[in-house]
Amino acid sequence: MLKILKYSFYDLMRSRWSYVYFAFYLLLGIVLLFLNNDLSKAVITLMNVIIVLVPLIGTIFGVMYYYNSKEFTELLLAQPLKRSSIFLGQYLGVAISLSMSLILGLGIPFVFYGLFKSTAIWDFSLLLITGTFLTFIFTALAFNIALSNENRIKGFGYAILLWLFLAIIYDGLFLMTLIIFEDYPLDKVSLVGTMLNPIDLSRTLILLKLDISALLGYTGAVFKQFFGxxxxxxxxxxxxxxxxxxxxxxxxxxxxxxxx
Amino acid sequence: MVSIQDLHKKFGKNEVLSGVNLEIGEGGIFAVLGPNGSGKTTLIKCLLGMVIPNKGTISVLGKNIKHGSNYRYQIDYLPQIANFPSNLKVKELITMIKDLRGNKTTVDEQLISLFKLEPFLDKKLGNLSGGTKQKVNLVLTFMFDSPLIILDEPTSGLDPISLIRLKNLIQAEKEKGKTILITSHIMSFVEEVSDEIVFLLEGKIYFKGSINELKTKTDQPDFEHAIASILTENHA
Incomplete structure (x- = not known):
């Protein structure tokens, strides 16, 4: 598996996309710091971007990599290698290189800005950790979709739909449930509902860590009691x-x- | 060498293999023939573990292939369509495959010079012509010294001189006592190289034996007509 991981990783490191992704985060970090002029405020803005964008990029990149490396996979399948190590190696290759672009791209500008002397370092670390989790989660989901769909157009379609559902539609449905059943005690429901969506879960975690749970209103208090x-x-x-x-x-x- | 029992494979509703039984002994060149869609490639892919059969057992060198992937160390496989990762260089691909299989070959350089591939070593695979890709494919297949060699349409895209080299290579491997399994649509090539043929028709083995036996069975003077007569008789 390690050999496959090595080759997938090496292959991705040479591809243009890893650099585009890295450069994008680098630019984002610099611009946010420049505009906000304050580390902890930049972290909050960054959270909103990461929560939506990291899953999208993980999904698209995962699906794209799977379909593009089909030939490579077929070549490997005829070799004396286990199937699980071929796919795990490729998956880890994608997920690790994406996470590295994220961590380095955001980390470098923040470190230069004086992150280590700031109190925001834990918030920032949590942000990067959840970002990495989201990358691993959504790349895995993307690989699942691609494995189940021979047709690339369908695969891409389902991947985008999945992202759209978890990033946007889920919240809408969740909110509607809360409104419809507002006469009932909803703390348990909302806790479970949050757990079932990795994007919501990450958002809640970060918001609570940043201590702005007041923004979440009544449920915020419940959440704080639980997640805190x-x-x-x-x-x-x-x-x-x-x-x-x-x-x-x-x-x-x-x-x-x-x-x- | 290879033993296949009651092999069934369906793709959706399309039954490609319906009860294939095949024993392939040690040493010699076996040609797997059949009309388009008769299941030649599926049979070979089942043997390699790339296609999972619905039913039946396959063993290679006495080992059931369901138990692990190590039996593939005994197989060299030439895929039908040479699809390689297009952003790799020829040299890198060769080193990579050597690395993945445990780097115990020395004949790759001889093969590269045999097929005159030196000028292409630093080129990316995506920029190579079909025939050159096929030559790279051949180098990758023949550079390991495995007892079983499987060639799926080895002649596609090759120029006449490379074809002659390929034939010599196949004969040389046969003389080492290896078992070689070939599929091809070029009857003259099959007639020239193979010792025995296996004819697949509608997912079953229709005939297995030497070319002479086939000629007697079908009552035809030459190999090409013998094959054609099987096909017309069965309306394939």
Whole structure:
């Protein structure tokens, strides 16, 4: 698996897209710092961008990489290699290189701005950690979609729909449920609802860490009570890990049964 | 060498292989023939574990292929369409495959000079012509010394001189006692190189034996007509 990871990673590092992605984050970091002129405010703005953009890029890039490396995969399948190591290696190659672009692209401008002397360092680290989680989650989901769809147009379509659903539509539905059932106690429902969507979960985690949960109103208080404690934090990290593990295991399972 | 029992494979509703039984002994050149869509490539891909059969067992060198991927160390495979990652250089691809298989070959340089590939080593695979890609494909296949060689349409895109070199290469491998499995649509090539043929028709083995036996069976004077008569008789 490590050899496949090495070649996938090497292949991606040479491709233009990793640099475009890296340059984009670099520019974003610089512009935000320049405009906000304040580290902790820049972190908040950055959160809004990351929460929406990282999943999108992870999904698109994952699907694109899978379809583009079809020939490479077929070449590898005839070699004495396990199927699971071929796909896991490719998946990790994509996810790690995307995460590296994110961490380096955002990290460099913030470090130069004086991150290490600032109090925002933990907020910023949490931001990067959730960003990395989101990259791993959405790349895994993208690989799942691509493995199940031979037709690339369909694959791309489903990938975009998935992103649209989790990033935008889910929130709408969630809000509507809360409004319709407002006469009932909803704290448990909203907690579970948040756990079921990795984007919402990441957003909530960061907002609470940034201590602006007042923005969340009544449910914010419930959330703070839950997520604010060590237990809540643990549960949400477990949920994020599950969001990585479940799609990855489906991916290895599916790849074992597929015909090439 | 290879033993296949009651192999079934369906793609959706399309039944490609319906109960293939095949024993391939050690040493010699076997040609797998059949009309388009008769399941030649599917059979070979099942053997390589790229296509998962619905039913049946396959063993290579006495080992069931369901148990792990290590049996593929004993197989050299030439895919039908040479699709390579287009942003890799020829040299890089060769080094990569050597690395993935454990780097125990020395004949790659001989093969490169045999097919006159030196000027292309630093070119990207995406920029090569079909025939040159096929030559790279051949180098990748023959550079490992495995007892079973599977060639899926090895002649496609090759110029006459490379074809002669390929034939010599195949004969040389046969003399080392290897088993070689070939599919091809070029009957003259098959007639020239193969010791035995396996004819697939509608997902089953229609005939297995030497070319002379086929000629007697179909009562035709030459190989090409013998094949054609099978096809017309069965309306394929």
């Amino acid at each position: 404690t060590n237990f809540g934090l643990m549960v949400s990290f477990v949920a994020l890990v599950l969001w990585v593990v479940l799609p990855v295991s489906r991916m290895t399972f599916k790849s074992k049964k597929k015909d090439f």
